[in-house]
Amino acid sequence: MSSENGRSGAGEPPEAAERGGEQLAFIRETVRKAKVPRAKPRTWRGAALAGSLPVARVLVDKGPVHLDQLWEYAVPAELDAAAQPGTRVRVRFGAGARNVREGRREGGGLLDGYIVERVAEAEYRGPLAALAQVLSPEPVLTPALYELCRSVADRYAGSLADVLQLAVPPRHARIEAEPSPEPLSPPARPGPGTWSRYPTGPAFLDAVSRGDSPRAVWTALPGPHWPQELARAAGTALAAERGALLVLPDGRAAARVDAELTALLGEGRHVLLTADLGPEERYRRWLAVSRGSVRVVVGTRAAMFAPVRALGLVAIWDDGDGSHSAQNAPHPHAREVLMSRAAHEKAAFLLGGFGCTVEAAQLVNTGWALPLAADRDRVRATAPMIRTVGDGDEARDEAARAARLPTLAWQTAREALKHGPVLVQVPRRGYVPRLACERCREPARCTTCVGPLEALEGDGGLRCGWCGRGQPEWHCAECGGRRLRARIVGAGRTAEELGRAFPSVPVRTSGRDHILDRVPDRPALIVSTPGAEPVAEGGYAAALLLDGWALLGFPDLRADEEALRRWLDAAALVRSQAEGGTVVIVAEPTLRPVQALVRWDPAGHAVRELADRAELGFPPVSRMAAVSGPPEAVAQFLAAAELPADAEVLGPVPMSVTAPGRPRRPGEAPPGERWDRALLRVRPGRGGALASALKTAQAARLAGRDGEPVSLRIDPLNIG
Structure with a gap:
């Protein structure tokens, strides 16, 4: 058993001396002084071993970080042909041998693993355990994928086995038996299309076509063109006989790019990898990529490890979305993984979005990447008109009192509904998810667990948001009051109020329980939580961004950046100012994120945030x-x-x-x-x-x- 730098024997961990294993160093020195000859295993319990390269270095699929190393096993002659680097095997872990670093015996159960390499002799000076079984002759762990997973594990202080569980999907023998399609010939290079709206856009595509490795932080113009632009970048790489990998934050965004790739390249030249596919179909498509049948991959977070051949372009959209960070240990972020792949595989790198994170600004600030953006005249012509109204503006039209809208927002919605749908973004789902005493403004709490109370729809009364118990006899513990006011109004309650304010207009909701993908180009009110906004055919006539203080008041270093990102994503779905598109944001107009939205200047906001982080010593400066x-x-x-x-x-x-x-x-x-x-x-x-x-x-x-x-x-x- 060995590591990539050192070697050890059956049950002996590699790299222990290098990683501070003083006990292992002492034992090795003792063995050296005793002049114990190096064992060259040719038989194992009477069975013949492989005549060439009889030792396999195996990564055991066991998660604890203290077992994060390679282990050496003898290769029986009957497994010689199948036991090739990258294949899945089964080994008896620690049987009859002592783990020197830990000073104890490991259990002798069978575990799955991967052969990383075959060598002529072992470092361990004793008999080796043998491979028990080759599970599959399919080489799923390529050298490039192994090195990538190794670097990710080291960067995030995690186990290599844990990273491999994110990178390599579970095996399905029936799928492996199916032949993969023959790769199609490269297509003709697509034209730049709407990339010509950006002064350096065509030059970026030319560099990709030449086989160069340009790196760009792309501030996308508002509107529906970004999926097509990503598809054209991938098509440019494919035309140059290079692969492309596009990572999106969710399945809806990936589906939009998938549709554009199909329209641009035709069937059979790319695959879509998302969790919705199911394990068998996902493995089928992953194998097609691993075998080189297709060279373009579009998918969600897990696709960042896809083993694309001759990788020429990696791209990530909306890197500030939290879904790009893996939920399982060691929690790698897709942006960092793709940056590593771009550097090691000499591929082009494209980070795009309507917003701009401080990490993206740091890449530009250090010169690792160059900005790719439209000029200000183009931005002003493409973006909708942004109008602001303060949270404290209590003026209401009589007809709008029930809708909880300032006059400006109500009038904008009424006018826009004559021309198409109107988007209403509400920070929280539910009905009335946060309540307070009307008299003293003290938050309403459960009398059992002190959790926050929330109002149910209709006349459902009050319920605790933590323990779920009803609170029919609630009264304020501070002042004794029994009347409540809403601190935060959810999407459900907002939809109900808008329905009363605009009785002849249909009201639809989109949120975690039910997300709409698209809405038709006809008058309707679409109430959505952030991130669940559907695409409107022809764009929204207007958007109302309500309760801006709720996003800005989130107790986190990224609150301003996240609020601006959410607002930009919604506003980008609205028609341009020339087409009458208007966005009304209900938030304090003087705040930095609100002003950045008004100017449509996410990069400038990110630069100022980065300067603040540098002064305080917070990431990504540290x-x-x-x-x-x-x-x-x-x-x-x-x-x-x-x-x-x-x-x-x-x-x-x-x-x-x-x-x-x-x-x-x-x-x-x-x-x-x-x-x-x-x-x-x-x-x-x-x-x-x-x-x-x-x-x-x-x-x-x-x-x-x-x-x-x-x-x-x-x-x-x-x-x-």
């Missing part, structure tokens, strides 16, 4: 990691970890607890448990050292079964 878990475990971990000398520890501080029955969010402790979280910060260029120190400390803690485990997350999404 690298940060989060350590969370039970308070005693976090304290013990921090005390034992050999952190870089310049590492700064912020905290630990108590984490908020996840409400019962609600999904756990980043930065929250499990229901009913008390957790602390500490943030670790290092200067740029020291992120690798921090990740290595945390991974080593986690491995030692798991190997010694020393206390409760802690959770590690490099580059946490939510800092607070």
Whole structure:
């Protein structure tokens, strides 16, 4: 058993000396002085072994980070032909051998794994266990994919086996037996199309066509053209006999690009990889990519690892969307994975979106990528008119009182409904998800668990948002009042109020429970939560962005950036100002994100945010990691970890607890448990050292079964 840098034997871990395994170094030195001859296994329990390269280095599919290494096994002669690098095998892990680093025997159960390489002799100076079975002769773990997963595991202080579970889909033998289609000949290079709207757009495509590796941060113009533009970039790479990989935040966005690729390239030249496909169909398409039958992939987060041959272009759309960060450990972000692939595989890199994250601004600021944007005259001609109204504006028309709309918003909606649909963005789903006492403004709390109360639809009364208990006799604990007011009104209640204000107009909702994909070009009110906005045929006549304070008031470092991103995504669906498109945002007009929306200047906003982060020392100017878990475990971990000398520890501080029955969010402790979280910060260029120190400390803690485990997350999404 061995690592990519060192080798070891059956049950002996590789790279232990390099990673600080003092016990392993001592044993190796003792063996060397005893002049124990190196074993060259030719038989195993009387069975003949492979005559050439009889030792296989296997990555065992076992998740704990302290077992994150390669292990050496003998290759029986009958498995010689099938046991090739990249194939799936089954091995008996730790049988009859001692794990030297941990000083204990591992269990002898059968585990799945992957052969990484075959070598002529083993480093281990004793008999090797043999491969038990070759599960499939299909080489699914290519050298490039292995190196990518290895770098991702190291960057995020995680286990290589965990990364491979994200990168390689589960096997389906029946699918492997099916022949993959023959690759089609390269298509003709498509024209630039609407890329010509950007001064450097055609030049970027020319560089891709030449086989160069340009890198660009693309601030897309509002409107429906971005899926076609992504498709043309991919088609340009394919025409140059190079592959392309496009990663989208959700299945709806991926489906739009998939449709444009089909229209541009025809059938059979690309595949769509999303979770909705089902395991068998997903594996069929993944195999077609791995075998080289297709070279263009469009998909959601998991597609970032797709083994595209001769990769020439990687692209990510809307990198600020939280769905780009994997939910399972070690939580890699698609942007960082694609940046790594672009650098190592010498592919072009394209980061696009209507908004601009601080990470994207940092890429431009450091010169790693160049900006790709339209000039200001083009932006003004393409964007809708943006009008603002403050949260405190209580003026209402008589007909609009029930709709909770300022006069400007009500008049805009009334006029726009003569020409087409109107989008209404509401920050929260539900009916009235947050309530307060009308007299003293104290938040309404459950008398049992102190959770927030919410109003049910119709005359359903009150219910706790945590424990679900009804509260028919509620009264304010502070002042005794019994009347309530809405602090935040959800999409359901908003739709009801708009229906009363515009009785002759149909009202439709789009949210987590039911998301609309498209709506026709006829008058209607479309009430949507952020991220669930459907596309309107011909564009929306207007959009109303309500309760802006709710997005801006989120207690997180990214609140302003996220609010602006949500507003831009909705406003981009509205017709241009020349076509009468208008957006009304209900938020304090003087705030920086609101002004950035008015000017349609996401890049400028990101640059100013980046400057603020640099002054405060927050990411992406610095690298940060989060350590969370039970308070005693976090304290013990921090005390034992050999952190870089310049590492700064912020905290630990108590984490908020996840409400019962609600999904756990980043930065929250499990229901009913008390957790602390500490943030670790290092200067740029020291992120690798921090990740290595945390991974080593986690491995030692798991190997010694020393206390409760802690959770590690490099580059946490939510800092607070």
